Amino acid sequence: MKSILRVRLSFMMFLEFFVWGSWYVTMGTFLGANLGAKDQDISLAFSTQSFGAIIAPFIVGLIADSYFHAQRILGVIHLLGAGLMYWLYQSEDFNSFFPILLIYMILFMPTLALVNSISFNQMKDPAKEFSIIRVWGTIGWIASGILISYLAWDSQAGLADGLLKYTWLMASIVSVILGLFSFTLPHTPPRADRSTEFKLSEILGLDALSLLKHKNFFIFFLSSILICIPLAFYYQNASPFLTEIGVENSTGKMTLGQVSEVLFMLALPLFFSRFGIKKTLIVAMIAWAARYVFFAFGNADEQVWMLLVGIALHGVCYDFFFVSGQIYTDAHAGAKFKSSAQGLITLATYGVGMLIGFWAAGHISDYFLVEEGNHDWESIWLIPAGISVLVLLFFTFLFKSETIKPINNR
The missing domain is CATH 1.20.1250.20 (MFS general substrate transporter like domains)
Structure with a gap:
């Protein structure tokens, strides 16, 4: 794999997990401090990940694998996700927050498979090449957490001032960057044979x-x-x-x-x-x-x-x-x-x-x-x-x- 391609795929992984880490780690704290959510509300919010994981195979297996280039659907999802993240940034109560988060996670969870698919499609030896690229996703998650603490959004003073809501704005901005960048990634055409019978x-x-x-x-x-x-x-x-x-x-x-x-x-x-x-x-x-x-x-x-x-x-x-x-x-x-x-x-x-x-x-x-x-x-x-x-x-x-x-x- 050429160095420039490795850098592009690594940057994709970095942004993918930076977006997720920007809000996922602190969501429970945000919901309690900013929206006055109860423990069972917070539980319901985190359950959206599971609902997304259950529905994800339909999107990846039925839509992405059969009809669209992976990099294009990745770009569309993150641009839509940016709008949903901005909506969550403006939320004032849990009842308006939850349905938007559910929609977002149903869209987001399939992207975890899509970034892998885009990467594997460019590799001759995934056993040697993938870990070098995937580790940048972990670095992206680390970077988002360090940045949140550096900006003191999660400090006691930051919580009192409601600053933790800016995690959603940060995720929205980075989602726009990843969405636009996705369209420049190498073509990853659908692999499924549409002539064969669909099997749920x-x-x-x-x-x-x-x-x-x-x-x-x-x-x-x-x-x-x-x-x-x-x-x-x-x-x-x-x-x-x-x-x-x-x-x-x-x-x-x-x-x-x-x-x-x-x-x-x-x-x-x-x-x-x-x-x-x-x-x-x-x-x-x-x-x-x-x-x-x-x-x-x-x-x-x-x-x-x-x-x-x-x-x-x-x-x-x-x-x-x-x-x-x-x-x-x-x-x-x-x-x-x-x-x-x-x-x-x-x-x-x-x-x-x-x-x-x-x-x-x-x-x-x-x-x-x-x-x-x-x-x-x-x-x-x-x-x-x-x-x-x-x-x-x-x-x-x-x-x-x-x-x-x-x-x-x-």
């Missing part, structure tokens, strides 16, 4: 359900859904938690999770090849439980190190479970169900698993509301820690060790 089951990944006949894969599949329940607690509650207990520059500090993602992504191939799939997934689930224990007993003063360690564990939680899980799924699926299997896992985790998790997190946070604006965070965080331990035990005792050779086809 193939688009949704349901063809891969036959893989569940394999006991080990079935245990892994259930564990993937279950572990996404505590994961939702992190996405939904981490920013409001850190802000509520008085951690300064909390959004910038949360980027430690993405920094660790980069480091553990580099460590994953060595760990995976040496210790195998079962031990890799077990380490991830142990880290999941440990993270919430650190959150439960940490504070903004002398125990702030516990919060920082808990945030940094996000890298091993995400990379060692989701990335290694994708490798495991790919190895079991083979050529016939390769795409369908990945679609099924995405639908189950980001769709079903996290939808349950966001719902549970909202109700539990509301139950442990001590007084207006204050929660019993120790009790809240110990619940996902306990769920993680139960999933760990379920997986450890029922999943049999397997020798999986990573597939070099990305």
Whole structure:
């Protein structure tokens, strides 16, 4: 791949995840501080990601893959998204905010597949080339968080002045830039053969359900859904938690999770090849439980190190479970169900698993509301820690060790 093309694709990834990170991390804090939203309202807002993940296969599988160039639909979606982001910036109450966010996430979630498709289409050896480009997405997410804290939008003074609303304006502006830039990206024509019969089951990944006949894969599949329940607690509650207990520059500090993602992504191939799939997934689930224990007993003063360690564990939680899980799924699926299997896992985790998790997190946070604006965070965080331990035990005792050779086809 030519250097200029690598730079263009890297810039696309940077902008894609900068847009997402601009508002996603601080949304819970924004809703509570600016719109007076309750815990269950915040839960409903985060659930839009799951609804988007469930609907995304229709847009990518039916529309993008069959009728339009990927870079063109990416550009249109982000230009539409810029308008929706500006609308959210002007929102004054949750009732007007939620339907716009839902529309936005239904449009946005397919772009995560589109940027990958555009990148893969230009690569001769994705196994070597993709990670160098994809890492710029993580850097974009980190940059947005650092910028928010640098501008003090997430500080106590910033929250009092309502400055966190500017995250939506920032996302809108960057969406315009990405939308226009997308039309300059290399052509990525539709790949689907429209002469063949349309199969809804193939688009949704349901063809891969036959893989569940394999006991080990079935245990892994259930564990993937279950572990996404505590994961939702992190996405939904981490920013409001850190802000509520008085951690300064909390959004910038949360980027430690993405920094660790980069480091553990580099460590994953060595760990995976040496210790195998079962031990890799077990380490991830142990880290999941440990993270919430650190959150439960940490504070903004002398125990702030516990919060920082808990945030940094996000890298091993995400990379060692989701990335290694994708490798495991790919190895079991083979050529016939390769795409369908990945679609099924995405639908189950980001769709079903996290939808349950966001719902549970909202109700539990509301139950442990001590007084207006204050929660019993120790009790809240110990619940996902306990769920993680139960999933760990379920997986450890029922999943049999397997020798999986990573597939070099990305």
